[in-house]
Amino acid sequence: MNNNMNNMKNQTLFITQTAVMIALLLGVQFVTRPFGQFVTGSLVNLILLVSLFMLGTANGVIVAVVSPFMALLAGIGPAFPQIVPFMAAGNVILVIVARFVSKNMAKSNMKDLIFSAIGLMIASTAKFLFLWIAIVIIALPLIPGIKEQQIAVISVAFTWPQLVTALIGSGLSMMVVPLLKRAKIKEA
Numbered sequence: 001m002n003n004n005m006n007n008m009k010n011q012t013l014f015i016t017q018t019a020v021m022i023a024l025l026l027g028v029q030f031v032t033r034p035f036g037q038f039v040t041g042s043l044v045n046l047i048l049l050v051s052l053f054m055l056g057t058a059n060g061v062i063v064a065v066v067s068p069f070m071a072l073l074a075g076i077g078p079a080f081p082q083i084v085p086f087m088a089a090g091n092v093i094l095v096i097v098a099r100f101v102s103k104n105m106a107k108s109n110m111k112d113l114i115f116s117a118i119g120l121m122i123a124s125t126a127k128f129l130f131l132w133i134a135i136v137i138i139a140l141p142l143i144p145g146i147k148e149q150q151i152a153v154i155s156v157a158f159t160w161p162q163l164v165t166a167l168i169g170s171g172l173s174m175m176v177v178p179l180l181k182r183a184k185i186k187e188a
Helices: 002-035 037-055 057-073 081-101 110-142 148-157 160-187
Strands: none
Touching (some): 002 037, 037 057, 037 160, 081 110, 081 160, 110 148, 110 160, 148 160
């Protein structure tokens, strides 16, 4: 019985933490939308990485997948819903690659910081390359009724700015995650 109670508490905590991160991500997108892709995208990537490093891989992946669909439903997503699954997949790639290449985010020694920075650069590049290939090269030309001018505008958003926002979000996560981890340790 006691084991069931612990499992139930753990499941409730997992659901609550994930929901809070999704809500935070959507709120940030809504509030920062007027400031453009570099502000909003950087903060989205930061929140994805905070979800991963503070709450775990499963939470990070769920936030990565659900948030683009929720943004679409909230009216703050892309004009063409056909690209939302690719955005979700790009987010998952960032989270999964970051998980495997940046295991020591809270460490303070120089070696771990350098490896984390390199790992996050790799994760950012992987997300950028996926989005560029999947959306710009494959998906956009296949969307029925899309005009050449729309393709040009959307293509720009899913090329180098994706790398820049992922790198900025990664850099911010290297500053924020250690602080959050220290605060969590002091709280316990």
